[in-house]
Amino acid sequence: MLKGILTIISIFFFQLVFFTQSATLTGTVRNDKGYYVSDANVSIANTKKGTTTDEKGRFSLEVPAGEQLKVVVSSAEYDTHTEFVTLEEGSTEDLIVILMTRMLRPFDATAKDPGTSGMNYYKPVGAQNIPTPIPNIESQLRFSQVGVTQNNELSAGYNVRGGNFDENLIYLNGIEIYRPFLARSGQQEGMSFINPYMVDNILFSAGGFDARYGDKLSSVLDVSYKDPREFAATTVASFLGANVFVQDKPSVRLNYLLGARYQTNAYLFGALDTKGDYKPAFLDLQGMVNYHINENTRLTLFGTYADNKYRIVPENRETNWGSINEALRFTVYYEGQEVTQFRTAMGAASIENRPNDHLKLYFTTSMFRTVESENFDILGEYRLDELERDIGSDDFGEVAYTRGVGGFLEHARNDLDAFVANGYHRGVLDWGEDHKNRLQWGVKYQHEITNDKISEWYMLDSARFNAPHPSDSVGYVDPSAQPYQELHLSYSLKSSNSVSSNRVTGFIQNRKGWEIKTKRQFADSLIDGDSTIVWVDTTFETSQYVNATIGVRAHYWDFNDQTVISPRASINYRPALFFNHNNEMYRRNVTFRFATGFYYQPPFYREIRNLNGEINPEIRAQQSIHFVFGTDYTFFMWDRRFKFTGEAYYKHLSDIIPYEIDNVRIRYYGENNAKGYATGLDFKLNGQFVKGIESYASLSFLRTQEDILDDFYYNYYNSDDELIVPGYTVNNTPVDSERIEPGYIPRPTDQFLNFSLFFQDKMPEEWNTAKIKWSTFKVNLNLMFGSRLPYGPPGDARYNDTIRGTFFRRVDIGFSKDIIGSMTDRTKFSEKSILNHIDKMWVSLEVFNLLDIENTTNYNWITDVSGRRYSIPNTLTTRRINLKLVIQF
Structure with missing residues (x-):
């Protein structure tokens, strides 16, 4: 009996060794940049068969034939690749495998937490797709968000629910940003600080935002730049300038963004009432680098420089306005020029650390500097005319008579130098069942220096009353016998200020979520397959969801010694x-x-x-x-x-x-x-x-x-x-x-x-x-x-x-x-x-x-x-x- 059993086992093993059907699986493994991946693991799932790739990414493996095999290719720096193959007996299959570079940890800029206060997540429309004279993210807010108004296509400024632009918080990668202080017109302002071609997503709230955001009255715009995972580039050229944007991820640890914008709006400004020689030149350079120090820590460096220069030599202006009952024309001839320049620079460094899956720690420091100058001397000689209103007249629309003539002189020598430096820490802790609770905290110190010199005045002579000297003083040789001579200015301002101050802010907030189990009854008439109306009445279990956030922030400013x-x-x-x-x-x-x-x-x-x-x-x-x-x-x-x-x-x-x-x-x-x-x-x-x-x-x-x-x-x-x-x-x-x-x-x-x-x-x-x-x-x-x-x-x-x-x-x-x-x-x-x-x-x-x-x-x-x-x-x-x-x- 035992001899028979041994004979059967021997025959079985003989057949297993000499008659098993086999095939050969070969292939090449590359990464998403096209380079060979060496030492990648290639294995057949649920078997002990496996091998590794050589220096040219090649591998060869003998596998069973006639059955579906799950081929798994993995490497430490890439996402695991899985493929199913079935080979015939004695055949050879050659695979081409592309491994996608993966992040060490999911540092994903899109994974923002909108909270519970109506922060709206928005993936911007590509700036190159929107017909607007000056491409910027701010111009998209008026249609993509609620409560936003914008009434000047030349400016990036916007108002939210009755507030002015200064009442809006704007963050770029968690850093608060500012716009020029001296700008008095959209023509001077230049380009927005935010490069729209580098933006990945935004969060926006028109009011009622959480305590983690700063101290302004109206709104918050939170912008995140892209976190590159592959090479991409965009170039845009038009009558108004050019833009170049490049991103890449040369290694698993390193990625970067570079953007350059140049805009000259002389062609656009030619559509304004005031004609003249416009020579605007707006330049903006930005760069961001992300480096993964290790699996849990990332360093981000950001820098920007902008030089917005606006120059005009005005020549003339003609403005028609009024109504059918009073049609007027204002004509001006100019002398002089205006030169305005805003130069801003900003640098920031940030470290993000994730000790575990529940905790994130951020440490950020930034410096901002703006040097601004505004200089102009413009003389205008004007005439105010009333136009012919009689449609039947041959002179309809032409000057009927002159209501007045006059002149004005505008002068300014304004300079401003502002510096802002800060250090900031923020923490995020997800805790509780299914991470339904999120605790956030933060503290920030900021130092500000502003030096401001203003010298500007405006003189209006509406009726040619101003003269270089009184008419009755001609020929006088005794100065004491001559009356005091003076010119009355319509407006004048001369000041020099220097302000240095410090701020300390902090916040803490917690968000908690609840899932409330409940039962619902569904009763309605339905139509079954043969068009018969059937009354259905059923009860089922479902859930309602509630999220609440409560927080508090404090702000101390030593200039007025006030804490709020x-x-x-x-x-x-x-x-x-x-x-x-x-x-x-x-x-x-x-x-x-x-x-x-x-x-x-x-x-x-x-x-x-x-x-x-x-x-x-x-x-x-x-x-x-x-x-x-x-x-x-x-x-x-x-x-x-x-x-x-x-x-x-x-x-x-x-x-x-x-x-x-x-x-x-x-x-x-x-x-x-x-x-x-x-x-x-x-x-x-x-x-x-x-x-x-x-x-x-x-x-x-x-x-x-x-x-x-x-x-x-x-x-x-x-x-x-x-x-x-x-x-x-x-x-x-x-x-x-x-x-x-x-x-x-x-x-x-x-x-x-x-x-x-x-x-x-x-x-x-x-x-x-x-x-x-x-x-x-x-x-x-x-x-x-x-x-x-x-x-x-x-x-x-x-x-x-x-x-x-x-x-x-x-x-x-x-x-x-x-x-x-x-x-x-x-x-x-x-x-x-x-x-x-x-x-x-x-x-x-x-x-x-x-x-x-x-x-x-x-x-x-x-x-x-x-x-x-x-x-x-x-x-x-x-x-x-x-x-x-x-x-x-």
Whole structure:
């Protein structure tokens, strides 16, 4: 018996050794850069068969034939590659394996935590795809976010829910950034600090943001640059300048970003009212390097330098405005020039450490320097004419008569040098079951130095009254017998200030999430397979989700020895709501949220300097209490995903510092002598109105007012009981007066209605033919509408700034055609041609201000011989056509 068993076992092993079917598996392993990978492990899953690659990435392995094999290729620096093969007996299979470089740890810039306070995550539209005169991220906020307004295509400035641009926090990779201090017009401002071609994603909140963000009254924009995982490059050239962007990851530890921008807007400025020799030159260089010291630690270095130079020799200007009842023309001839230069530099270093999967520690230091100068002497000789209004007249639209002539002289020698240095630590700890709790903390020290010298004045001679000497002094030889000679300036400011101060800030906040189990009953009539209506009534278990964040931050500034404490809290709730669609039950993707808190804004340099250039050492932080209720609803329409966002808000403002806005320059009164409020509704809808491409629409309603606590004025009446208005009333002798306390007046940003639309379209693929790929034709439309903003005559009487300007209306459109893309037949390119390395190339024809509407940015004021004042609108650019070439590698 035993002998028989041994015989059978011997035969079995004999067959296993001599008759097993086999094949040979060979291959080459490369990485995603095309280099050979040596010493990579190649194994067959669930077997003991395996080998390693040689110095040329080659391997050879004998494997079983006739069965499916799972081939696993792995190496320490790359993602594991898996492939399934089946080989025939005696055959040889040659594999080509590409291993993708992996991160040591998932340091992913896109993995931001939006929290619970309505921080909106946004993947920006490529700047090269948006028809706008000056590409920047800020111009995308007006349509992609709620509550954002922008009324100047030449500026990167934006307002949020009734606040000015200084009330917005802007972070780049966690570092707060600033814009030039002296800029008084969009023409001077140059390019935005943020390079839009380097941006990966942004987080934005229009109010009610968490305590981890800093101390400003209105909003926060948190921008992250790309974290490269492969080589890519983009170059853009147009009539307005050129941009180059390069990224790469030369090794598993190292990656980098480089960006260069040059813009010359002389062609664009030629569409302004003021004609002349424009010579702007705006240059910006930026670079970022990430180096993984080890698996848990990453070092990031960032640097930028910008030189924005603006020069103009104005020649003349002609502005027509008014109405059918009073058509006017303002003509000016200039002498002189303006030269403005803003040079900024910034450097930062950051270390991110992850001791374990629950804890992240960040240590950052940065330095910012801006050196700014503004110099001009401009003489203007002007004439104010009334135009012929009779349509039947041969001279319709021509000068009927002259209302006045005059001149003005503008002078400035302004210099500013500011330096900001800081050190910052932030920590993030995920704890609790499934990491539903997130604790964050941070502390920051900042030192600021500002040296500012201002010498500017403006003289207006509305009726040629100013003379070099009194007429009755001609020929006098005795100086004591001559009357005192003086020129009266309409405006003058001369000051020299130096301010050095320190700030210490800190915060702590915790977010907690709850999953609430609940039961829902679903009852509805359904249609079964034979079209019979069936009543279904069922109960099932589901979950509701609640997340709450509570935090507090503190800010101490030694300039005024003030400490402010800002508690903030928010909650969002995702209910269990379901609906029936095509006999299937779906959960509604809807979220409700509420946020509130105290938001202080300790002054920066501009807020502490009043209209006379004097520094107020008693200045205090402005305060705003936010109440924000919002909802997000994601739904499907036309089998495509859409998202609706709506928010209602109220902001109570106290200790406000009143200000005026002249073009883009904000001039503060330097005192906390106002209170106010802002309230409104914001709506946004985005989705694929055209399949495969995203479009956005936003609508906002706003009302913001302030009450300056110590302002008043007098109305004077003549003997005819008429209100005396210089230039209009004949009897200007007062016999009675009335004290008026204005109360609440519109804030400078009180714009009741705003609508923005960014719409993308392309030709359908069904139209493609063998010769013409119609789907490579695309169009992008950018539309903006804003209601009238308040303004008033020059001076520090804010209660006069209640006149309403004109509507803001603008349409920009771009038409593009792919030259090289996914549908290109690359076989027609030679092997050595550079065209083989181009991923995509297209050309765009852009029409700025398609409807050629003259939008007003601010007003000049003149007075005629009768004392009547006129506001002359300064308009933005008219229609311009731009040609742009984009190449992506």
